[in-house]
Amino acid sequence: MTGKQKKMLLRILVSGVLLIAAVLVPYEGPWRFLLFLPAYFTIGWDVLWRAIVNIGHGQVFDENFLMALATVGAFCTGFFGHGEYPEAVFVMLFYQVGELFQSYAVGKSRKSIADLMDIRPDYANVERDGVLEQVDPEDIAIGDEIVIRPGERIPLDGTVAEGASSLDTAALTGESLPREVGEGDAVTSGCVNISGLLRVKVSKPFEESTVSKILDLVENSSSKKARAENFITKFARYYTPLVVCSALALAVLPPLLLGGGWADWVQRALIFLVVSCPCALVISVPLSFFGGIGGASRQGILVKGANYLEALAKAETMVFDKTGTLTQGVFRVAGIYPQGRTETELLEMAALAESYSSHPISRSLKEAWGQEPQPGRAAGAEEIPGRGVRAQVDGRAVCAGNQKFMEELGIACAPCQQAGTAVHVAVDGAYAGYLVIADQPKEDAAQAIRDLKAAGVKQTVMLTGDRREVGESTAQALGLDAVYTQLLPAEKVEKVEALLQQKQPKTTLAFVGDGINDAPVLSRADIGIAMGGLGSDAAIEAADIVLMDDKPSKIAKAMFIARRTLAIVRQNIIFALAIKGLVLLLSAMGLSNMWEAVFADVGVAVLAILNAMRALRVPQD
Amino acid sequence: MKKKFKMVDLDCANCAAKMENAIRKIDGVQEATVSFMAQRLTVEAEDSRFEEIMDQIVKACKKVEPGCQIVR
Numbered sequence: 149m150t151g152k153q154k155k156m157l158l159r160i161l162v163s164g165v166l167l168i169a170a171v172l173v174p175y176e177g178p179w180r181f182l183l184f185l186p187a188y189f190t191i192g193w194d195v196l197w198r199a200i201v202n203i204g205h206g207q208v209f210d211e212n213f214l215m216a217l218a219t220v221g222a223f224c225t226g227f228f229g230h231g232e233y234p235e236a237v238f239v240m241l242f243y244q245v246g247e248l249f250q251s252y253a254v255g256k257s258r259k260s261i262a263d264l265m266d267i268r269p270d271y272a273n274v275e276r277d278g279v280l281e282q283v284d285p286e287d288i289a290i291g292d293e294i295v296i297r298p299g300e301r302i303p304l305d306g307t308v309a310e311g312a313s314s315l316d317t318a319a320l321t322g323e324s325l326p327r328e329v330g331e332g333d334a335v336t337s338g339c340v341n342i343s344g345l346l347r348v349k350v351s352k353p354f355e356e357s358t359v360s361k362i363l364d365l366v367e368n369s370s371s372k373k374a375r376a377e378n379f380i381t382k383f384a385r386y387y388t389p390l391v392v393c394s395a396l397a398l399a400v401l402p403p404l405l406l407g408g409g410w411a412d413w414v415q416r417a418l419i420f421l422v423v424s425c426p427c428a429l430v431i432s433v434p435l436s437f438f439g440g441i442g443g444a445s446r447q448g449i450l451v452k453g454a455n456y457l458e459a460l461a462k463a464e465t466m467v468f469d470k471t472g473t474l475t476q477g478v479f480r481v482a483g484i485y486p487q488g489r490t491e492t493e494l495l496e497m498a499a500l501a502e503s504y505s506s507h508p509i510s511r512s513l514k515e516a517w518g519q520e521p522q523p524g525r526a527a528g529a530e531e532i533p534g535r536g537v538r539a540q541v542d543g544r545a546v547c548a549g550n551q552k553f554m555e556e557l558g559i560a561c562a563p564c565q566q567a568g569t570a571v572h573v574a575v576d577g578a579y580a581g582y583l584v585i586a587d588q589p590k591e592d593a594a595q596a597i598r599d600l601k602a603a604g605v606k607q608t609v610m611l612t613g614d615r616r617e618v619g620e621s622t623a624q625a626l627g628l629d630a631v632y633t634q635l636l637p638a639e640k641v642e643k644v645e646a647l648l649q650q651k652q653p654k655t656t657l658a659f660v661g662d663g664i665n666d667a668p669v670l671s672r673a674d675i676g677i678a679m680g681g682l683g684s685d686a687a688i689e690a691a692d693i694v695l696m697d698d699k700p701s702k703i704a705k706a707m708f709i710a711r712r713t714l715a716i717v718r719q720n721i722i723f724a725l726a727i728k729g730l731v732l733l734l735s736a737m738g739l740s741n742m743w744e745a746v747f748a749d750v751g752v753a754v755l756a757i758l759n760a761m762r763a764l765r766v767p768q769d
Numbered sequence: 770m771k772k773k774f775k776m777v778d779l780d781c782a783n784c785a786a787k788m789e790n791a792i793r794k795i796d797g798v799q800e801a802t803v804s805f806m807a808q809r810l811t812v813e814a815e816d817s818r819f820e821e822i823m824d825q826i827v828k829a830c831k832k833v834e835p836g837c838q839i840v841r
Contacts, residue, residue, distance in 0.1 A: 152778075198835070201835060202835075205832040205833075206832070207787070207832065207833060210783075210784075211781070211783070251780060254806075258806060258808075367807060367809070368811070370802075370804035370806050370807040370809070371802040371804055371807075371809075371811045372802075373802070381783075381786035381789075381790075384783055384786065425783075426783060427781065427782060427783055430782040430783045430786060431781075431782035431783075431805070434782065434804070434805055434806050435806060438806040438807075
């Protein structure tokens with residue numbers, strides 16, 4: 149409890165004692181209400197004060213004003229012989245108890261979300277003259293060497309310079325299996341070092357390290373509001389004045405038209421006022437979304453805003469990139485088919501031509517070749533997106549790329565005889581043969597598609613730049629509904645736009661990619677989901693939802709969290725409106741009392757908050 | 770220019786929504802969000818008059834909830 153909350157608790161207790169004392173004094177008569185004033189002012193002075201100040205500011209229909217009016221009104225009806233004085237004090241007392249509980253519960257859930265995201269490192273160890281010194285991570289520069297002892301959190305991104313250990317990445321990915329790292333491996337800030345001592349050469353300053361990016365993203369997520377949230381604030385703007393006006397009408401019209409019974413109707417109107425505060429709704433909706441986003445981030449699913457969570461719950465079309473998303477993205481050279489030279493020559497030629505590219509295909513060629521490209525052998529490399537690479541290798545013009553590339557160059561190539569990606573090579577304008585590179589689907593890819601279908605996704609589509617045979621065989625193996633192959637990056641955007649036109653209204657389309665080359669598609673889709681956020685800045689920038697590990701099965705989980713959060717939001721809206729509506733109706737008919745009204749206001753808010761906190765908990769599998 | 774501010778003692782969710790509306794109406798403010806959960810104000814406003822706009826924002830928030838402070 150904060151100091152402010154403790155003070156309020158004290159005031160509640162003192163006021164309660166004063167109230168009991170006042171009830172026990174046996175004085176009856178018109179001045180009896182004076183006995184209750186000490187208790188009333190102890191608990192309610194700030195409410196009264198704020199009500200007056202706010203009216204001065206032109207804020208008429210706020211909750212302070214409503215509570216002040218309701219309780220002062222209760223005193224007046226008591227004075228004229230109808231209501232009871234204790235009721236006025238009790239209403240204020242109960243209101244403050246409810247407010248206290250609200251602020252406690254909200255503070256608590258704020259803290260538990262902050263704990264979930266407790267990945268901010270406090271210090272980094274730097275060795276100076278053989279002694280370890282603790283330094284603020286923000287003071288570390290690129291190239292510095294830091295030491296991470298077992299049990300400590302890695303403060304900055306870097307590469308292991310010395311030592312081997314296993315890392316706990318659970319805080320980032322939700323993955324419980326530790327990751328083994330050794331010399332030369334990249335490590336991500338936010339992971340916990342489990343076993344061995346690591347010396348890490350820092351590769352990014354603190355502000356650009358993964359941990360800062362993630363924290364920034366989660367903290368900013370609350371500024372992107374969901375439709376439900378905007379609806380509620382808009383609703384609140386009309387609801388309160390409307391109820392206050394009906395209260396006024398209820399107090400004045402029936403006695404004027406029907407005659408007599410002022411006090412009774414005024415009492416009913418006061419009950420209206422107590423119920424008119426929209427706080428339960430206004431508080432519980434953002435709290436639910438906040439909880440949902442917090443729970444998702446614990447699973448390694450980063451959601452950039454409540455609006456994306458809302459959109460994901462309605463996704464019925466799911467479009468996938470193939471490479472690196474549904475497949476491992478690790479290409480291996482599976483076959484070499486040279487024409488007029490040896491296999492090694494062809495492989496060397498292709499690997500050197502592609503040596504400047506970071507494309508997965510290029511990497512697999514380099515890997516298969518198994519040598520470091522000697523400087524100077526390859527020059528003038530030029531990457532042609534969706535086609536291939538052109539470079540000077542040992543002074544000869546080498547082109548390596550897909551069939552389209554060869555056709556454009558006017559070179560006839562041999563038909564590919566093996567399932568996989570063919571890299572055709574031409575040397576000085578003459579065909580030199582091709583290499584086949586194959587990729588495997590991820591282990592959980594087929595299961596992920598099945599889960600999504602079970603979760604209500606109507607259409608699953610795969611887009612790939614790959615050849616038709618490869619794309620179609622992968623799509624069939626994984627059970628996708630449709631596949632479009634041999635697409636250039638720009639054509640992927642066109643395909644997604646066409647699919648956006650086709651989808652049912654009120655449903656959404658999500659695109660899942662790995663963040664490499666598909667940033668335009670990620671931003672064009674209703675929801676862009678990027679995979680493998682660990683290490684890829686492009687993915688974190690471009691996407692709306694980032695999966696920290698490479699598992700497509702996390703998408704179904706994200707959808708589950710989104711749906712559950714939305715269900716909780718809906719429950720809260722309906723529950724709060726129903727109770728309030730019921731009490732309004734009953735009190736208009738004179739069937740409810742002040743107690744029920746206070747419950748409808750504060751009690752409902754508390755229950756809605758408790759319900760909203762469920763969104764934080766995500767069942768582990 | 771986009772800036773973030775911490776808000777202290779922002780106690781009521783409805784007030785946060787009211788503040789947000791009031792801030793958005795201020796001349797020169799392009800975008801503003803008040804997050805009750807994160808206790809945070811995000812403002813995007815004209816660079817040249819940012820400080821002046823912030824003064825107006827503080828005033829607008831004081832009007833809605835006098836106890837709430839924006840840490841600048």
